[in-house]
Amino acid sequence: MTDTTPGFAPLPQAFFLRDAVAVARDLVGATLCVRGVSGRIVETEAYRQDDAASHSFQGPTRRNAAMFGPAGCAYVYRSYGLHWCLNVVCVEGEAVLLRALEPLAGKEIMAQRRGQMPVRQLCAGPGRLSQALGISPDDNFQSFDRPDFFLSGAEHIADIVQGPRIGISRATALDWRFGLKGSPYLSRRF
Secondary structure, three states: OOOOOOOOOEOOHHHHOOOHHHHHHHHOOOEEEEOOEEEEEEEEEEEOOOOOOOOOOOOOOOOOHHHHOOOOEEEEEEEOOOEEEEEEEOOOOOEEEEEEEEEEEOHHHHHHHHOOOOHHHOOEOHHHHHHHHOOOHHHOOOEOEEOOEEEEOOOOOOOEEEEOOOOOOOOOOOOOEEEEOOOOOOOOOO
């Protein structure tokens, strides 16, 4: 496979074949590249099958089928009937929601998709992130190892903060939200 973004190589499937909490933490600082646009992941949330807030909690359905698919593939769903959200599948029934990115390449394209706003707001939140990257239902089940759709490991170990997840009403006490300390690109401060 040839890489279309110099300096980046896709993470191996083994990286994703782990507990979602570990993967969520380790994805902070990684780079996501989608069809010519890219960003550094600055915020994630973990969801496990034994977690009442997870879409997989009640088992496989048509909507959450990707969560039971291969590790390292995308799980895309619509939130509140408005926004697409992008997740990375880990072990069976577990996924990591990508909450925020620091835009790196293709900022002009992101701005066209999102409207004119400060760069720090282009990908600050899962709906904004997906809109800026052009994520659609067609990306559901897609593997993150394609030349135009991949995750690349962090260049260095990130200084990470941890806290409760956002926008859920169940399992609210779990500190499974991870972020890059001091990043101005977070969806919400910790």
